[in-house]
Amino acid sequence: xxxxxxxxxxxxYLLRRLVYVVPVAIGVSLICFLLxxxxxxxxxxxxxxxxxxxxxxxxxxxxxxxxxxxxxxFGIWLGNAVTGDLGRSIATGRxxxxxxxxxxxxxxxxxxxxxxxxFPLGLMLGFLAxxxxxxxxxxxxxxxxxxxxxxxxxxLGMVLVIIFSVSLGWLPSMGAGPGGSGEWxxxxxxxxxxxxxxxxxxxxxxxxxxxxxxxxxxxxxDQDFVQALEAKGMTRxxxxxxxxxxxxxxxLSVIGLQLGYxxxxxxxxxxxxxxxxxxYLLSVAILQRDLPTLQGTILVLAMxxxxxxxxxxxxQSLIDPRISRA
Amino acid sequence: xxxxxxIRDLTVRFGGGGRSVHAVNGVSLSVEKGEVxxxxxxxxSGKSVTLKSILQLLPPKRTKIxxxxxxxGRDVLALKGRALSDFRGGEVSMIFQDPALALDPVYTVxxxxxxxxxxxxxxxxxxxMSRALEMLQKVxxxxxxxxxxxxxxxxxxxxxxxxxxxxxLSCNPKLLLADEPTTALxxxxxxxxxxxxxNLQREMGMSVIFVTHDIGVAVEIxxxxxxxYAGTIVxxxxxxxxMKDPRHPYTRGLLAANLHGAVKxxxxxxxxxxxxxxxxxxxxxxxAPRCPQARPECRAALxxxxxxxxxxxxxxxxxAAPA
Numbered sequence: 050x051x052x053x054x055x056x057x058x059x060x061x062y063l064l065r066r067l068v069y070v071v072p073v074a075i076g077v078s079l080i081c082f083l084l085x086x087x088x089x090x091x092x093x094x095x096x097x098x099x100x101x102x103x104x105x106x107x108x109x110x111x112x113x114x115x116x117x118x119x120x121x122x123f124g125i126w127l128g129n130a131v132t133g134d135l136g137r138s139i140a141t142g143r144x145x146x147x148x149x150x151x152x153x154x155x156x157x158x159x160x161x162x163x164x165x166x167x168f169p170l171g172l173m174l175g176f177l178a179x180x181x182x183x184x185x186x187x188x189x190x191x192x193x194x195x196x197x198x199x200x201x202x203x204x205l206g207m208v209l210v211i212i213f214s215v216s217l218g219w220l221p222s223m224g225a226g227p228g229g230s231g232e233w234x235x236x237x238x239x240x241x242x243x244x245x246x247x248x249x250x251x252x253x254x255x256x257x258x259x260x261x262x263x264x265x266x267x268x269x270x271d272q273d274f275v276q277a278l279e280a281k282g283m284t285r286x287x288x289x290x291x292x293x294x295x296x297x298x299x300x301l302s303v304i305g306l307q308l309g310y311x312x313x314x315x316x317x318x319x320x321x322x323x324x325x326x327x328x329y330l331l332s333v334a335i336l337q338r339d340l341p342t343l344q345g346t347i348l349v350l351a352m353x354x355x356x357x358x359x360x361x362x363x364x365q366s367l368i369d370p371r372i373s374r375a
Numbered sequence: 376x377x378x379x380x381x382i383r384d385l386t387v388r389f390g391g392g393g394r395s396v397h398a399v400n401g402v403s404l405s406v407e408k409g410e411v412x413x414x415x416x417x418x419x420s421g422k423s424v425t426l427k428s429i430l431q432l433l434p435p436k437r438t439k440i441x442x443x444x445x446x447x448g449r450d451v452l453a454l455k456g457r458a459l460s461d462f463r464g465g466e467v468s469m470i471f472q473d474p475a476l477a478l479d480p481v482y483t484v485x486x487x488x489x490x491x492x493x494x495x496x497x498x499x500x501x502x503x504m505s506r507a508l509e510m511l512q513k514v515x516x517x518x519x520x521x522x523x524x525x526x527x528x529x530x531x532x533x534x535x536x537x538x539x540x541x542x543x544l545s546c547n548p549k550l551l552l553a554d555e556p557t558t559a560l561x562x563x564x565x566x567x568x569x570x571x572x573x574n575l576q577r578e579m580g581m582s583v584i585f586v587t588h589d590i591g592v593a594v595e596i597x598x599x600x601x602x603x604y605a606g607t608i609v610x611x612x613x614x615x616x617x618m619k620d621p622r623h624p625y626t627r628g629l630l631a632a633n634l635h636g637a638v639k640x641x642x643x644x645x646x647x648x649x650x651x652x653x654x655x656x657x658x659x660x661x662x663a664p665r666c667p668q669a670r671p672e673c674r675a676a677l678x679x680x681x682x683x684x685x686x687x688x689x690x691x692x693x694x695a696a697p698a
Contacts (some may be wrong), residue, residue: 110501144422273476280430280552281491281542284457284466369481 062366066359073355078130081347082123085340093139104297113139113341126233126344137347139336140337147344153349155225156319158233159250160311162243166294167251167259168304176296180289182267191263197256203317207251210321214258223323246322250315254307261303265296298365298372305361309354376446378405379550379582380429384442386656387424387606391437396658398424402604406550411576411583413614414599415590415629419650421606422586426552428452429584430463434683444616446550465495468543473536473559478527484511484538485523488545495546510541514571518608533564537571546577551576553585555666557592569595590633598684602626605651605661622689625662660692668693 093109101109110116114125129136135145169195178190221242225233233239269275269292278288316328323329327346334342347359366372387399399421406412414422427433428440429451444451446467454462458691471477479487488507492498499507506525511519514537520546527535536556544552553572557565572598576583585596593600593614600617602625610623621627631644648665660666663673672692681694 160563173602272566273473274479276475276477277471278430279432279460280463280469282460282462282494283490284494287490287494291479291482295479370530371480 059130059366063363066362070355070359074352075127077351077355078127078348079123081351082126082344083119085343085347086119086122091338130345130348134343135348138334138339138342140334140339140342145341149327149340149345149349152325152327152330152346153353154290155233155311155324156315157330158225159243159246159319159324159326160308160314162247163250163254163311164304164308164354166247167255168307170251171255171258172262172300174255175259175300176266176293178259178263179266180292181269182263182270187263191261194256194259194263197252198260200252202249202253203321205252206318206321209245209249225325246324249321250311250318254304254311257307258300258303262296264293265299269295294368298369301364301368302361304358308357312353312357314351379408380404380406380445381445382425382429382442383445385425385428385444386439386441387421387433388439388441389433389437390439394654397653398606399428399655400656401605402603402608403442404601404608404611406582406584408549408582409576409580411573411585411596411598413600414584414586414603415588415600416603417588417594419653420603421491422603423554424606425603426469426554426584429550429552430467430469431459432469445470463493464491464543464548465539465546466548467552468546468548469548469554470536470539470543470556472555472625474539474556475527475559477537477539478542480527483524483526484530484542488538488542491542494544506545507541509537510545510663512536513544513575514541516541519582531564533561533568535646536560536564536568540568540572540575544579544581547579548581550582550584553583555586555588558587558589565592566595572596585642602629605653605657607657607661607690608688609662609690611637612686616684616687622683622694623662623691624666624668624693628665660690 093106093113094114097106097109107116114122117125132144135149137143138145138148141148174190174194178187178194181187182287189298210222213220223242223247224243225239236263275288275292278291283291312327315324315326319326319328320332327350330342331346332338332345362372382402382404385399385402386397386418389396389398402421402528403427404412414425415424424433429444429446431452431454433440435622440452446462451462478484482490485504485507488510489500489503492503492506493500496503508519511522516522516534516537521528522534522538527538530538541554556572557568560568569592572583572585583596585593587593587682597614599611599613601608602617602623605624610617610621610626617626618630621630625646628644628646632646646665651661651664657677659676660669660673662677663669666673670692678692679695680688680690682688683694
């Protein structure tokens with residue numbers, strides 16, 4: 050198997066892509082800032098006592114900087130964000146950066162666990178189904194995948210809780226560890242808490258990766274070069290290696306997108322399982338109109354998304370030489 | 376001298392889902408060692424299918440093959456598994472119509488050639504790579520060291536076909552199957568590739584079955600021609616015999632419809648009508664509906680195969696009982 054070489058044009062491509070990240074990051078922060086401010090509801094209502102005077106309210110408004118014009122607010126917020134300061138939570142008064150770091154860490158952990166379960170399974174089943182295109186095996190695997198994609202995962206989460214926590218009592222259903230401390234450690238007591246939410250979260254990405262891989266593999270097997278590989282005497286295994294390498298760039302980009310979904314789309318799962326992650330933090334912040342927390346969390350998640358896309362693009366160009374030229 | 380390839384009564388039927396197509400209906404032909412045979416015919420005449428059945432490249436589930444194909448005395452239709460993949464690319468290799476589609480886009484050309492060599496010979500990767508370089512030199516690709524590291528999309532069409540030829544010849548096959556290898560190329564490049572193939576064939580002493588719809592291409596490369604129509608061979612002979620003295624009305628039609636040597640302004644004589652769909656195997660001469668010289672008996676039974684000279688065969692009633 051020839052190793053892809055890092056070539057000079059790829060280095061240029063890498064630098065170009067890194068430069069592109071800057072405007073994307075600024076755009077993303079602007080959008081998430083605006084979205085939060087356009088949304089109805091006054092952040093102060095939630096924290097001000099009902100009998101507060103207009104003066105007290107104005108004082109509070111000034112303390113959080115809400116009295117300044119929006120562009121100025123954005124400038125200040127962005128300036129602070131660059132230095133790692135995301136402000137203080139209106140609801141709890143805690144440092145947003147610390148809160149977000151812990152919550153995103155927990156979400157990453159959950160996403161990683163779901164990835165370890167979902168992606169290899171999706172890839173393997175998809176490859177198998179694509180290879181055995183239009184057989185009973187293919188139809189069976191496809192049915193499972195469609196079932197997985199179509200099942201609402203919060204519902205599945207609750208069903209799993211009923212079976213494995215309530216009836217069988219095998220696994221815990223709430224929090225990221227005993228006592229609900231939210232501090233993660235690598236021991237069985239904590240890993241037990243990870244199992245149900247990770248499995249629940251893995252089902253949809255697994256189905257999507259499986260279906261994409263199946264279509265990819267079936268399509269590649271239909272291409273002329275596969276017949277040419279047969280004609281030059283390649284064994285079945287050798288041909289499958291070629292197919293895998295051809296399928297890899299597209300499969301990777303789907304996995305990247307799904308990873309993004311795992312990071313940002315786990316709100317429901319985190320709520321169902323009381324998982325102290327970013328989704329949970331977001332849902333609480335939304336209910337309390339806690340603007341700094343909301344902005345900070347969205348920004349950090351969005352940056353993860355941008356970084357993820359960058360990594361996927363670079364990996365793709367490493368596998369498929371045609372991409373770095375385009 | 377015994378033939379290197381001997382095909383007897385080959386029939387190929389594609390089926391599945393109620394409809395079936397009888398693509399090849401009783402093809403018999405042989406190729407001597409060192410001989411170039413052109414399989415000439417229009418689209419759908421079964422020439423590519425005949426070629427691909429030699430390597431069992433047709434989808435096994437939907438294909439029913441009858442008759443026999445012997446290579447060097449061995450029954451190649453009976454080959455399976457490891458023996459089959461040893462045979463493919465080792466003793467018989469193939470080049471395709473569009474090299475842009477026949478080469479794997481995400482492997483370098485060098486890696487694809489080396490992989491073939493390593494598959495058929497116990498040889499180190501370095502040795503296989505130097506063989507690849509040697510092959511690229513042999514097909515006269517300029518700056519071969521650099522081209523070795525190129526991906527197919529970084530080469531021109533003619534260059535890609537040269538690389539494909541280098542790949543196909545890398546294990547010194549006794550027989551090369553060429554499936555319209557110049558059709559996708561520019562006219563000038565087409566000529567260069569044909570000359571290259573002819574030179575390599577002489578140099579390496581291999582046999583070639585060359586499928587083409589272009590009689591001008593057949594003239595350049597072939598020693599002998601087999602003209603196919605509707606999955607049958609209607610006429611066989613040396614290239615000179617076919618050009619000077621075509622016996623079958625279909626061959627005459629093909630020659631008349633040929634652009635090479637056509638006079639400007641003169642009307643091109645196309646063959647009227649279209650080939651049959653072959654949902655049923657032909658029960659009478661398949662060319663009869665389009666034949667200007669058709670007689671009642673043409674539609675009654677399959678035409679007899681007449682041998683007007685040594686190595687010459689014509690499947691036509693006119694040959695048996697001239698008018």
